[in-house]
Amino acid sequence: MLQTELSPEQIQTTKPYRQWDMSDAEYDRFTALIGHLPTFTEVGLASGMWSEHCAYKYSKPVLRQFWTKNENVLMGPGEGAGVIRIGDGLAVVFKAESHNHPSAVEPYEGAATGVGGIIRDIFSIGAKPIAILDSLRFGELTDPRTRQLLDQIVAGIAGYGNAIGIPTVGGETAFDNAYARNPLVNAMCVGIMREDQLQKGRAAGIGNAILYVGAKTGRDGINGASFASGTFSDTEDADRAAVQVGDPFMEKLLTDACLKVTNEHQDALVGMQDMGAAGLVSSSAEMAAKADSGMALNLDLVPQREPDMTPFEIMLSESQERMLLCIAEGHEQEIIDIFAGYGLDAVVIGRVTPGHAYQLTHHGATVCDIPVSALTTDAPVYHQQSTMPVRLIAPADDFQPVITDMNAAWIELMNQPTMASKASLYQRYDAQVQTNTVVLPGSDAAVLRIKGTKRALALTTDSNGRYIYLDPYQGGAMTVAEAARNLVASGATPLGITDCLNYGDSTKPEVFFELEESAKGMTAATKVFNTPVISGNVSLYNETNGTPIYPTPMVGMVGLIEDCSTITTQEFKQADDLVYVVGQTRPDFNGSEIQKMITGSIGGRLAPIDLHVEKAHHDLVLAAIRTHLVTAAHDLSEGGLLAALAEMGLPKYIGAELQVDIPTSWLFAETPGRFLITVRPEHQAAFDDIMGDSARLLGRTVAAPQFTIQAPNRTFTTTIAALEKSWEDGIPCRMK
Amino acid sequence: MRAAVITFPGSNCDEDLQWALTEISGIPADLVAATATTLTGYDAVFLPGGFSYGDYLRSGAIARFSPIMTAVKKFAAAGGFVVGICNGFQILTEAGLLPGTLQWNTSLHFICAPAPLEIVNSDTPFTNAYPAGTTITLPIAHGQGNYYADPATLVALETNHQIIFRYTDNPNGSVHDIAGITNAAGNVLGMMPHPERAMETLLGSTDGRGVFQSLIHTMEGAGSNVAN
Amino acid sequence: MFKAKIYVNYKPSVLDPQAEAVKTALSRMGHDNVTHVLYGKYFELTLTSTDKASAQAEVETICDRLLANVNMETYRFTLVPVPVEVD
Amino acid sequence: MFKAKIYVNYKPSVLDPQAEAVKTALSRMGHDNVTHVLYGKYFELTLTSTDKASAQAEVETICDRLLANVNMETYRFTLVPVPVEVD
Numbered sequence A: 001m002l003q004t005e006l007s008p009e010q011i012q013t014t015k016p017y018r019q020w021d022m023s024d025a026e027y028d029r030f031t032a033l034i035g036h037l038p039t040f041t042e043v044g045l046a047s048g049m050w051s052e053h054c055a056y057k058y059s060k061p062v063l064r065q066f067w068t069k070n071e072n073v074l075m076g077p078g079e080g081a082g083v084i085r086i087g088d089g090l091a092v093v094f095k096a097e098s099h100n101h102p103s104a105v106e107p108y109e110g111a112a113t114g115v116g117g118i119i120r121d122i123f124s125i126g127a128k129p130i131a132i133l134d135s136l137r138f139g140e141l142t143d144p145r146t147r148q149l150l151d152q153i154v155a156g157i158a159g160y161g162n163a164i165g166i167p168t169v170g171g172e173t174a175f176d177n178a179y180a181r182n183p184l185v186n187a188m189c190v191g192i193m194r195e196d197q198l199q200k201g202r203a204a205g206i207g208n209a210i211l212y213v214g215a216k217t218g219r220d221g222i223n224g225a226s227f228a229s230g231t232f233s234d235t236e237d238a239d240r241a242a243v244q245v246g247d248p249f250m251e252k253l254l255t256d257a258c259l260k261v262t263n264e265h266q267d268a269l270v271g272m273q274d275m276g277a278a279g280l281v282s283s284s285a286e287m288a289a290k291a292d293s294g295m296a297l298n299l300d301l302v303p304q305r306e307p308d309m310t311p312f313e314i315m316l317s318e319s320q321e322r323m324l325l326c327i328a329e330g331h332e333q334e335i336i337d338i339f340a341g342y343g344l345d346a347v348v349i350g351r352v353t354p355g356h357a358y359q360l361t362h363h364g365a366t367v368c369d370i371p372v373s374a375l376t377t378d379a380p381v382y383h384q385q386s387t388m389p390v391r392l393i394a395p396a397d398d399f400q401p402v403i404t405d406m407n408a409a410w411i412e413l414m415n416q417p418t419m420a421s422k423a424s425l426y427q428r429y430d431a432q433v434q435t436n437t438v439v440l441p442g443s444d445a446a447v448l449r450i451k452g453t454k455r456a457l458a459l460t461t462d463s464n465g466r467y468i469y470l471d472p473y474q475g476g477a478m479t480v481a482e483a484a485r486n487l488v489a490s491g492a493t494p495l496g497i498t499d500c501l502n503y504g505d506s507t508k509p510e511v512f513f514e515l516e517e518s519a520k521g522m523t524a525a526t527k528v529f530n531t532p533v534i535s536g537n538v539s540l541y542n543e544t545n546g547t548p549i550y551p552t553p554m555v556g557m558v559g560l561i562e563d564c565s566t567i568t569t570q571e572f573k574q575a576d577d578l579v580y581v582v583g584q585t586r587p588d589f590n591g592s593e594i595q596k597m598i599t600g601s602i603g604g605r606l607a608p609i610d611l612h613v614e615k616a617h618h619d620l621v622l623a624a625i626r627t628h629l630v631t632a633a634h635d636l637s638e639g640g641l642l643a644a645l646a647e648m649g650l651p652k653y654i655g656a657e658l659q660v661d662i663p664t665s666w667l668f669a670e671t672p673g674r675f676l677i678t679v680r681p682e683h684q685a686a687f688d689d690i691m692g693d694s695a696r697l698l699g700r701t702v703a704a705p706q707f708t709i710q711a712p713n714r715t716f717t718t719t720i721a722a723l724e725k726s727w728e729d730g731i732p733c734r735m736k
Numbered sequence B: 001m002r003a004a005v006i007t008f009p010g011s012n013c014d015e016d017l018q019w020a021l022t023e024i025s026g027i028p029a030d031l032v033a034a035t036a037t038t039l040t041g042y043d044a045v046f047l048p049g050g051f052s053y054g055d056y057l058r059s060g061a062i063a064r065f066s067p068i069m070t071a072v073k074k075f076a077a078a079g080g081f082v083v084g085i086c087n088g089f090q091i092l093t094e095a096g097l098l099p100g101t102l103q104w105n106t107s108l109h110f111i112c113a114p115a116p117l118e119i120v121n122s123d124t125p126f127t128n129a130y131p132a133g134t135t136i137t138l139p140i141a142h143g144q145g146n147y148y149a150d151p152a153t154l155v156a157l158e159t160n161h162q163i164i165f166r167y168t169d170n171p172n173g174s175v176h177d178i179a180g181i182t183n184a185a186g187n188v189l190g191m192m193p194h195p196e197r198a199m200e201t202l203l204g205s206t207d208g209r210g211v212f213q214s215l216i217h218t219m220e221g222a223g224s225n226v227a228n
Numbered sequence C, D: 001m002f003k004a005k006i007y008v009n010y011k012p013s014v015l016d017p018q019a020e021a022v023k024t025a026l027s028r029m030g031h032d033n034v035t036h037v038l039y040g041k042y043f044e045l046t047l048t049s050t051d052k053a054s055a056q057a058e059v060e061t062i063c064d065r066l067l068a069n070v071n072m073e074t075y076r077f078t079l080v081p082v083p084v085e086v087d
């Protein structure tokens, strides 16, 4: 298909860039930066590179305030992924990424390629990927479209992760109408490497080669960030922005080959980056920018799957399973041979050049000749207006549940899709390949041992859009606190976080307020828990019919367990253990699962969270775990104390007899900062010594498979069998 | 005793198997590329789990044409011990070294879960370390583990005691609850569950060790089995 | 009664890793003269409908909603009358 | 040059879980009048062979060895000559 491109003058008058989400002011800015009227290719590249996805033009002012560095951080945000030292000469590498929009349109491939993309970020740093986690949000399962999205998104994650041989070890799945047509699909990947193998995405050294590796380029997802189909072509529009299809087999080979290059050919490798959003242009321009280099590429050399691709299409295609390497001059063949050994294409498509120009040739003509900085560092940054949403100015009254039948309410609560067992979903993921997974999905955090050491890593993802909807600042802080609590319950010291900031259209001042305030809350919490933000991702414009999703920052946190013998799991181990609760329980029901269950919606204020008290509790719990006093630990979150109690008793059918001095309805309260912990009776004194009055004895575990709870207002008994059935049926019965 | 673990493009349990053999069972094991053409020097050959050649077309369908498979067939014909686990089992059936086929699980979903198994025949080179009648639990992790064979083949499998492992709670629709079989000669084993994932207390189970210990017993009893 | 013979395959612009894999395998097996591979799905549905137009419409719905993913795949089908057996 | 149109599907005696799933989904969607579902694979191979008999033999080999698993699947194919373009 031949296409006559508009001339620079025609572009100036007909303004096709508007349809690629570039404003007139941005066009003028770009023209001034490059010093001439941009060609069709040039303005196309700018529209991709200046999109929110690549330039973070709306979110940068927010991201800048994140706390990103402590003594263990080897690399913070800005590269493919962040890196934290974990001792023994090793480092952990992690990052999360959202693939919400592609998954809404094409759930299987959208989710699969989301997983593929985040894996490339990890091995581009030189790390071996060891785990995947997935954080998912859906509308209600009463909607057939939601059921299909859930089934296909899980299938896509499984299809990619299982085939490539990286275990999917954890995540979260929650349901709320706010996500009805806009599911959230966030994937996190974790890798391990030796500290000295750290690799950066830079193209330095005049004359060094730019090597294109992996799958051929097709017209897939062209300019996924800003392309609106049907805008600049008269024919074959429907095929233009073809769906990206993942090929995990190709990615497995690519991973192995790239790791071989980083491990064994350090002297030849100058830099490496994956081709993600805005494909070849973003990877190449960013690699040049980071090294302050110029770059010249010959697009005729780019491996192409389809005939007659234009420079615009070649540069902005988002075909999957591709990497860009900078190779020291003279070493090209050595590296090409490695890829050939894995059956992969590797082609020198250009060189690092003197100066700072970004030059592209196609069929003998120069189609782009502009400063690298015009695509990268000089992209605009906008300071958005921020307005407090009306709902926060005058919140609804506090919610207090009136519960007549505790037994029935508890059983019904366990059946709510957000609370119910996710086994029917995560059993579709291979959670054990690589034989490191000590704690499988179904617990607070996944735990993976590190072969050849005594150490283990604990991993979790957490988010709670309801809380942030009610109070962005507190909710942001609570999200980080919950992640830390999940790790602590497993026996791990939190190390750092990655995030996906999922929000609505941030050009709306109310949405920007949510983004800004929740980031502030997260920042406050990261400082208290000593968990710097080392990587992350932003996804804006998540709306259903103009209504934004709940503001939903997802926190992926990684923690370190120095000694595998202190790994702690949540299930009751035996009868006659003492059951303690750590932390105060208050009547906190706003934004809770019980409020949602009873009223069908959420509202009210959040009580302030005391981060320092919570941190103190974390330290005490870890101290007790490390002295081997704790037989089980579980954090309290959605559904409160009773939900946690059920989850602890179910796996081994061990019940409990507890006495509480609060009204029974408070057992559903979601006051943050709490744990349930069990201790052998002979360790009672030692445990009390450590915990002081931060822990309260509630009772003990019993062999009978039922829970009996005595409160000032009533006593009730619920069988594990009833809870289990309700909990296990929650999702499968609604999927039929 | 020395073992070869074949790495097909797309295999992903090869290193796990090597770890289980070398680090835990004390059997030195090398990774051997699918492009290799000889298995000289090895006493046992393992085909690992994973998605060889992406499992495109049918699982194992493309892998069976790898150069190494000619050597594997020769090795098996000479009486050498060959073990295919998960994708390895699928490859062995496609290659005709084992009867039957593995088709989609009836749920059409990949299943990763612990599977209780009855050891049906503990008088084999792969199971003699397990007391007769034992039930063990090994992880399964597959989308296509639903064993199918025509009625005549099933009769032969039953009468020759070639069914080695049976699910006690059939997860995938396999005929006769079959989880693992040998060939008629008894030196080639295919099984869907992953013994290499059940080798360490830290990871929750050591039920898989018996497969490797059985081989060691057998080899010690017989001396090196294959003259190459 | 009608039998619908339905062909579903990827749009030409969409990457088909399976077709690629089959092609590579064929050339490794020595079948170098196979220059192109298309890999699709083939369904036969038997419908009890007695009226061709309504069968046609129904098969179209079934393809659109279930058998094909219209984002990435195209389909075509033929309908042939099936003699109803008399007992 | 020839184009081979190849159909691979399960033998009638083998229960096909994928076909079953399609049938169940159809009846859940209200298409109760679909009484039978066959779920197969469809390939088109383009061969440069100039001689029909040899193309025939080659496609048969390809089907037997790679495209079909003869334990449980059967196949059939047709060969059509493709006009070679002249430049």
Ligand SMILES: Nc1ncnc2c1ncn2[C@@H]1O[C@H](COP(=O)(O)OP(=O)(O)O)[C@@H](O)[C@H]1O
Residues within 6 Å of the ligand: A133, A134, A135, A136, A168, A169, A170, A171, A172, A173, A422, A425, A426, A440, A441, A442, A443, A444, A445, A446, A461, A462, A486, A637, A638
């Ligand atoms: N999409 C998913 N993928 C993998 N594991 C999941 C997924 N959803 C939930 N899980 C697992 O189910 C368990 C319960 O999840 P959740 O209730 O969110 O835990 P918590 O509240 O302790 O963070 C966790 O072990 C989690 O890893």
Ligand SMILES: [Mg+2]
Residues within 6 Å of the ligand: A443, A444, A445, A486, A634, A635, A636, A637
């Ligand atoms: Mg938890």
